[in-house]
Amino acid sequence: MTAAEYLAIATAVFAALGIAWYGFTASGMIRPLFLPSPGQVINRLRELWSTGQLAADAGISIYRIGIGFLISTVIALPIGVLIGCYRAWEAAIEPFVDFIRYMPVVAFVPLTILWTGTGDAQKFLIIFIGTFFQQVLLIMDNVKSVPRHFIDLGRTLEMPEWRILQRIVLPSAMPGIWDSMRISLGWAWTWLVVAELVAATSGLGYRITTAQRFFLTDLIFGYLLILGILGLATDQIMKYAGRRLFHHREVA
Amino acid sequence: MAEPKLVIAGLGKTYRTGRGETVALKDVDLAIDENEFVALVGTSGCGKSTLLAIAAGLETHDAGAISIDGEPITMPGLDRGVVFQSYTLLPWLTALGNVEFALKAAGTPRHEATGIAQAHLALVGLEGFEGAYPSELSGGMRQRVAIARALSYRPKMLLMDEPFGALDALTRHHMQELLTAIWEKHRLTVLFITHDVEEAVYLSDRVAVMTNRPGRIKSIIPVPLPRPRRYELISTPEFRKLQLDVLEEIRSESMALAALGKVLA
Numbered sequence: 001m002t003a004a005e006y007l008a009i010a011t012a013v014f015a016a017l018g019i020a021w022y023g024f025t026a027s028g029m030i031r032p033l034f035l036p037s038p039g040q041v042i043n044r045l046r047e048l049w050s051t052g053q054l055a056a057d058a059g060i061s062i063y064r065i066g067i068g069f070l071i072s073t074v075i076a077l078p079i080g081v082l083i084g085c086y087r088a089w090e091a092a093i094e095p096f097v098d099f100i101r102y103m104p105v106v107a108f109v110p111l112t113i114l115w116t117g118t119g120d121a122q123k124f125l126i127i128f129i130g131t132f133f134q135q136v137l138l139i140m141d142n143v144k145s146v147p148r149h150f151i152d153l154g155r156t157l158e159m160p161e162w163r164i165l166q167r168i169v170l171p172s173a174m175p176g177i178w179d180s181m182r183i184s185l186g187w188a189w190t191w192l193v194v195a196e197l198v199a200a201t202s203g204l205g206y207r208i209t210t211a212q213r214f215f216l217t218d219l220i221f222g223y224l225l226i227l228g229i230l231g232l233a234t235d236q237i238m239k240y241a242g243r244r245l246f247h248h249r250e251v252a
Numbered sequence: 253m254a255e256p257k258l259v260i261a262g263l264g265k266t267y268r269t270g271r272g273e274t275v276a277l278k279d280v281d282l283a284i285d286e287n288e289f290v291a292l293v294g295t296s297g298c299g300k301s302t303l304l305a306i307a308a309g310l311e312t313h314d315a316g317a318i319s320i321d322g323e324p325i326t327m328p329g330l331d332r333g334v335v336f337q338s339y340t341l342l343p344w345l346t347a348l349g350n351v352e353f354a355l356k357a358a359g360t361p362r363h364e365a366t367g368i369a370q371a372h373l374a375l376v377g378l379e380g381f382e383g384a385y386p387s388e389l390s391g392g393m394r395q396r397v398a399i400a401r402a403l404s405y406r407p408k409m410l411l412m413d414e415p416f417g418a419l420d421a422l423t424r425h426h427m428q429e430l431l432t433a434i435w436e437k438h439r440l441t442v443l444f445i446t447h448d449v450e451e452a453v454y455l456s457d458r459v460a461v462m463t464n465r466p467g468r469i470k471s472i473i474p475v476p477l478p479r480p481r482r483y484e485l486i487s488t489p490e491f492r493k494l495q496l497d498v499l500e501e502i503r504s505e506s507m508a509l510a511a512l513g514k515v516l517a
Contacts, residue, residue, distance in 0.1 A: 147338070147340070149336050149338050149340045150340060150342065152308075152310050152328075152334075152336070152340075153334075153336075153340050153342075154357070155309075155310060155328040156308055156309075156310070156328040156329075156330075156332065156333070156334045157328075157330065157354055157357035157358065157405075158328065158329055158330050158357065158358075159357050163357075167353075168342065171342070171344050172342070172343075172344075174344075246344070248343050248344050248345075248385040248386070248387060
């Protein structure tokens with residue numbers, strides 16, 4: 001299948017859903033309070049865009065996810081590599097990470113508010129708790145899946161251990177690590193919105209909660225669409241960048 | 253007479269697992285002379301790859317001794333070039349980059365590495381493919397790069413673990429011809445592991461037949477066929493005779509195993 005055909009199918013599905021949505025609302029079967037029409041939603045978004053509200057809300061959310069995700073990744077990367085390489089470190093860290101990983105992130109919200117208030121720090125913290133522990137395990141697996149023979153090659157070339165790590169293990173694990181980053185970034189979006197829904201004074205999630213108070217269903221729908229578009233866009237950008245960065249990757 | 257290059261004496265290896273012990277190698281004796289090509293044949297699981305891994309320094313042994321030029325082998329080293337069965341080219345480097353990678357690890361100055369790498373790719377008939385990534389190369393081409401890589405830093409000997417095992421028959425024949433041509437021109441001490449008897453006879457000066465677990469060298473059959481060898485050689489009666497001799501050695505081994513199976517059953 002060519003890239004154009006792929007895009008055509010993907011676009012057609014979106015178009016079909018859009019038309020179905022329009023058809024439903026135009027038929028008058030459902031009250032606009034429950035399902036606003038596409039036109040209503042677009043008008044609301046246009047209005048929020050012209051006042052600068054939409055850009056401000058999206059901007060603050062993107063800022064939070066950017067910082068939170070960055071902190072998480074920067075710490076998860078060395079730890080994941082370490083426990084992927086050394087069994088003793090794995091024993092020390094992996095069970096603990098698994099233990100925390102199974103605690104629902106939402107349950108940390110009250111605690112994080114207690115610890116850091118309701119500012120940006122709390123959003124970073126929630127994103128961190130939600131993504132860090134997953135990232136560590138994903139990266140560990142990426143490192144572990146480096147072919148044994150690649151490491152043996154380094155050893156037959158008398159490369160010191162840190163050179164093998166730097167010149168063989170990391171480059172070999174990098175495409176997988178990149179994919180793990182892409183997947184965990186998707187989760188990070190969820191945790192951000194959760195944090196913003198519960199306690200915030202700005203951001204996309206916050207605007208959705210206030211809209212709920214005034215029955216502004218069109219705004220809720222509009223912002224959900226924005227969240228979907230932002231998620232899809234970052235995912236596609238990461239995918240594209242990954243393909244460019246790791247173009248040598250096996251096709252089969 | 254000079255000392256042999258590689259000397260293996262009374263070598264043993266036992267794997268200890270939760271369910272008990274597996275004796276992989278027991279009392280293995282083998283000596284390979286300088287610039288000699290020795291093929292080691294045996295059925296799958298006989299421990300021949302374990303022996304090669306020990307020679308490479310990637311595995312330890314727990315009995316006997318193994319040495320190269322009189323130096324005991326305890327670790328991997330640049331004096332032994334290894335070609336594995338699976339594709340071990342680094343996928344993020346080009347063909348040239350993969351050979352340069354080994355040269356740089358071996359301490360070759362950067363400005364010399366490229367030239368040496370190019371020369372070795374030419375040696376294996378890959379001029380024009382310097383910039384190709386492994387994913388763009390066929391299986392045979394990848395193994396040719398791996399051979400170029402192992403030769404590039406001038407190891408004292410080459411250890412090859414079924415390097416053509418994953419290739420189709422036609423490509424395999426082609427690779428065997430190529431390896432013979434390179435070897436006849438440049439001479440190098442080679443230990444070549446295979447389960448393909450024809451391949452073993454065609455390539456080597458001597459064929460060592462290994463028994464099944466525990467692995468031991470059962471017999472060593474000299475291959476006094478003239479060189480340079482061309483592929484037509486395999487249809488000559490002399491070649492067929494040697495091939496049958498080796499096969500017979502392996503067959504009697506598996507017969508013994510089958511008989512043992514009957515006794516146990």
